[in-house]
Amino acid sequence: MPEAGWRGDGPGEIIVCPNGPLLVRGDVDLVDADGAPVERRRATVAVCRCGASAIKPWCDGSHKLMPRDEP
Amino acid sequence: MRAPGSRGAVSAAVIDVLLADPDAADGPLERLREATDGRAAADALLDEDLQLALFLLYEQHYTGMDAASERWEWDSRLIAARRTLERLHESELTARVTIPGTPEAEASAVAETLFALTTPTPGPSLARAVAADATADQLREFLILRSIYTLKEADPHSWGIPRLRGRPKAALVEVQSDEYGGGRPERVHATMFARAMRAAGLDDAYGAYLDAVPAATLASMNTMSMFGLHRRWIGALCGHLAAFEMTSSLPSRMVAKGVRRLGFGDEVAAYFDEHVEADAVHEQVAARDLAGGLAEQQPELVEDILFGAAACLLVDGLAAEHARLAWAEDRSALRDATVGV
Numbered sequence: 421m422p423e424a425g426w427r428g429d430g431p432g433e434i435i436v437c438p439n440g441p442l443l444v445r446g447d448v449d450l451v452d453a454d455g456a457p458v459e460r461r462r463a464t465v466a467v468c469r470c471g472a473s474a475i476k477p478w479c480d481g482s483h484k485l486m487p488r489d490e491p
Numbered sequence: 492m493r494a495p496g497s498r499g500a501v502s503a504a505v506i507d508v509l510l511a512d513p514d515a516a517d518g519p520l521e522r523l524r525e526a527t528d529g530r531a532a533a534d535a536l537l538d539e540d541l542q543l544a545l546f547l548l549y550e551q552h553y554t555g556m557d558a559a560s561e562r563w564e565w566d567s568r569l570i571a572a573r574r575t576l577e578r579l580h581e582s583e584l585t586a587r588v589t590i591p592g593t594p595e596a597e598a599s600a601v602a603e604t605l606f607a608l609t610t611p612t613p614g615p616s617l618a619r620a621v622a623a624d625a626t627a628d629q630l631r632e633f634l635i636l637r638s639i640y641t642l643k644e645a646d647p648h649s650w651g652i653p654r655l656r657g658r659p660k661a662a663l664v665e666v667q668s669d670e671y672g673g674g675r676p677e678r679v680h681a682t683m684f685a686r687a688m689r690a691a692g693l694d695d696a697y698g699a700y701l702d703a704v705p706a707a708t709l710a711s712m713n714t715m716s717m718f719g720l721h722r723r724w725i726g727a728l729c730g731h732l733a734a735f736e737m738t739s740s741l742p743s744r745m746v747a748k749g750v751r752r753l754g755f756g757d758e759v760a761a762y763f764d765e766h767v768e769a770d771a772v773h774e775q776v777a778a779r780d781l782a783g784g785l786a787e788q789q790p791e792l793v794e795d796i797l798f799g800a801a802a803c804l805l806v807d808g809l810a811a812e813h814a815r816l817a818w819a820e821d822r823s824a825l826r827d828a829t830v831g832v
């Protein structure tokens with residue numbers, strides 16, 4: 421039986437973290453504006469959505485220093 | 492790991508026992524019992540003798556000490572001594588750790604509480620000191636202090652894996668897999684740290700600098716080992732990992748800045764750069780799916796989860812403040828400035 425936190429059975433998923441990054445897990449194509457693949461150095465990555473990261477497209481925790489903006 | 496020097500009666504007795512033959516150790520064991528029976532500590536977390544003794548006893552469950560019989564690991568006489576010392580450590584932790592109001596046993600509420608607990612604070616910190624004005628020798632001291640945990644990075648939390656099921660288990664394994672390099676040996680975090688130490692001109696053998704490391708740093712390691720080795724502390728172990736990950740990305744960025752400012756080069760910076768990126772992922776998984784997921788499965792563990800997180804902040808804060816204050820007074824943060832640096 422699926423428990424809370426079970427996320428379906430698709431090949432990949434993108435989780436919107438409140439006041440934080442997008443967690444990208446599994447088989448999801450990550451490409452830049454020209455369609456070139458963005459190199460992933462780990463299986464699950466956190467993509468910045470606050471704009472403040474110094475290592476974009478990845479999150480570096482800088483969102484914690486930004487004003488909160490739900491969700 | 493080679494045998495360290497002792498720091499008092501208890502650690503001296505532990506070393507004697509470990510170096511003895513388990514079949515002919517009555518004398519050393521009797522002296523250890525005498526040293527631990529009724530042993531009190533004004534401040535167990537900063538007690539050099541007690542923390543070293545506890546560290547050496549826990550080390551039997553990792554890779555052990557050179558010349559110590561592997562049979563000591565499960566020797567009931569040694570476990571009994573460890574339990575006496577653990578009680579001192581545990582009661583000091585329980586007395587000093589304050590946990591914030593307990594949230595609902597719901598993943599996002601637990602994550603929210605953990606993020607609030609670990610909110611970055613302005614003001615002096617060890618990482619800021621490394622970024623701004625630490626000297627090259629101080630950066631080496633920083634690496635030496637970190638080496639006690641980081642050369643076996645992630646190991647204490649791996650003990651949690653068989654004690655979890657479902658969502659929190661998947662979360663812990665996901666984080667640990669990344670800590671262990673995702674299948675690539677050269678990307679194992681402990682191995683990256685060993686590379687950083689060598690590039691900084693330091694010895695990367697485990698425990699090479701143990702004699703130089705003060706009680707506060709050993710207390711940080713011992714807290715993780717205690718949570719990891721006791722199934723009853725599984726909630727605290729998960730909370731500890733969450734807090735650890737949640738206080739890593741931004742400080743790692745500051746340390747990387749200091750590494751570059753001092754010209755230590757890419758091999759040293761690589762470890763900290765990796766943690767800016769990796770721990771921004773790990774903190775989300777650890778807060779929401781590990782700690783939060785566990786809270787939903789076992790609501791009675793919410794308090795333990797927060798206790799573990801707060802204990803992490805307390806002991807790691809003590810270790811960092813010890814170093815920061817030493818530097819602020821132009822002293823070495825190590826026990827003996829002639830060791831290693």
Ligand code: FES
Binds near residue numbers: 442467468
């Ligand atoms: S979302 Fe984390 S730094 Fe932007």
Ligand SMILES: [Fe+2]
Binds near residue numbers: 670680766
């Ligand atoms: Fe790591």
Ligand SMILES: [Fe+2]
Binds near residue numbers: 769773
């Ligand atoms: Fe991590």
